[in-house]
Amino acid sequence: MSEDFGRDIGAAERMVREWQDRAAEKAEKFTRLQQHVEQISVTETSRDGAIRVTVASSGMLQDLQLADNANNRPMPRLGAEIMRLVQQAQAKIPGQMQQAVEDTVGLADPAAQHVLDQARRHFPEPPPEEEPPRGAGPNEIRPAVEDDHQPLRRPSGRRRPDDFDDEDFGNGSFLR
Numbered sequence: 001m002s003e004d005f006g007r008d009i010g011a012a013e014r015m016v017r018e019w020q021d022r023a024a025e026k027a028e029k030f031t032r033l034q035q036h037v038e039q040i041s042v043t044e045t046s047r048d049g050a051i052r053v054t055v056a057s058s059g060m061l062q063d064l065q066l067a068d069n070a071n072n073r074p075m076p077r078l079g080a081e082i083m084r085l086v087q088q089a090q091a092k093i094p095g096q097m098q099q100a101v102e103d104t105v106g107l108a109d110p111a112a113q114h115v116l117d118q119a120r121r122h123f124p125e126p127p128p129e130e131e132p133p134r135g136a137g138p139n140e141i142r143p144a145v146e147d148d149h150q151p152l153r154r155p156s157g158r159r160r161p162d163d164f165d166d167e168d169f170g171n172g173s174f175l176r
Helices: 002-038 068-072 075-091 093-104 110-122
Strands: 041-045 051-056 061-066
Touching: 002 093, 041 075, 051 075, 075 093, 093 110
Parallel strands: none
Antiparallel strands: 041 051, 051 061
8 A cells, every 4th residue: 555655646746846847837938928028119100200109018108209390280180190109009019919929928828818818908909090181281270269368357337328239329429
């Protein structure tokens, strides 16, 4: 009986060593995956080359470059175009991460699939690009905006006898 016990312990020890080896190999693969993911960055450029953004694998903006001709846009349009480019770059991160997973851990690993699912959820496809309205550009005409910082002047509540009235012109002239 003690002979069987010795074989069982030897088999258990081998099983534990194999499990430790697999765990160490998996840890090494995930370390390589982490290094690959940390090196991921995506750059997007506007059609005219005036705006260029680069985002890291975290989705954070790493770089923003504006050419001199970028100032030809109205500020709201410039801001919207920058955001659109950032979203386009972020939407490419899951694909780059998938390639890193394939190169290191493999797509069959459930933990790697979880990481990819999270990336897809955090960085979805951007909304379709909107065409600027025709005529919009640096020379577009915009209605004047009243200065919101000027206090409103309210009538004192007293009327002068010659004030304009819709129904009655009173004693005064409407041609003042």
